[in-house]
Amino acid sequence: MALEHLFQGSALNAVDGKGRVSIPSFLRGVVERRGDARTIVLAKHEAFPCLSAYDPAYAALKHAKLERLLEKEETSPDAELEYQQRNLMAFAASEEVPYDSSGRILMPPMMRRKGQIGDLALFLGTGETFQIWNPDLLLKDSRIPEDLKDIARFRLEERGVS
Amino acid sequence: MALEHLFQGSALNAVDGKGRVSIPSFLRGVVERRGDARTIVLAKHEAFPCLSAYDPAYAALKHAKLERLLEKEETSPDAELEYQQRNLMAFAASEEVPYDSSGRILMPPMMRRKGQIGDLALFLGTGETFQIWNPDLLLKDSRIPEDLKDIARFRLEERGVS
DNA sequence: TAAAATCCCACGAAAACCCATTGTATCCCG
């Protein structure tokens, strides 16, 4: 895999009344360097109560990986079903959203609910992908390292939120 | 294989009295980026009680793949029979339908029966292809991951159906 | 000629687009 450009850094942006959010420009930069699309793919994170996001090129890569896996084990009927399930989760349970010239997406209502995103969205780069959190949920999650919570607290203060 | 443009996302659309359904625009976009046809191919899904759909260009690709598979195992009589069966399913048991300027197809009665589609059609992207479900059947199927059923439920709610 | 498919127009809601403002970081030049 070894993607050249990695998502890193953090930012806290507002979700407005229409459900629009600015994708931080440093994340957009990575998306556009990886491929030339001005779109991101959103999905529920498998482990955390947040959203996972990446660029379409990464989605294609992930898909190719699944394909190769199937061809190896094609004989087993169990493998076939598992492949179907994974494919459904990877593609049906995700949404591709374009961002406009000012770098904003319209957060799809379904994703907004799945990620429990309110009127603040915390962006965290995680290398191959990035995450979008409701900052309050991150602060409450016991699995999150304290240092990372400090970052969240800093971003909140910076913005003037308690 | 590694297709560049992949089907992803979900939507729930109405089937009207005439049997017309809108193909979600984000799926149409993929069809038209893969080839320049404004047509989709419908077939009964091999494993699930739903329809499988894709663009004509993909149908050709799939055919080529089957051909190559046959050539590899040509010696075996079983392989020959299996090839014939798969070929029949892939082509005789499928229908190519155009969509009009507003993006609607007229769902062929036979496909509607095979997929048990009522007055609601749930579209699910699965990468190379997409699926069309009767949402009630999906909710009942034990092989479908719960997270995906959540999506179906959300789409139903969104539309005001219980 | 009846039934079915295609075409056409129309409407409401949602999404995409455009423009304007603010704040912040950067640059340039005295």
Added chain:
DNA sequence: CGGGATACAATGGGTTTTCGTGGGATTTTA
């Protein structure tokens, strides 16, 4: 080194366009 100008990012609001959908009219098929 300071201060003003500049560029860009994030955000607010209004307007236009698209999408999904319904219904009627016209054409094609059996």
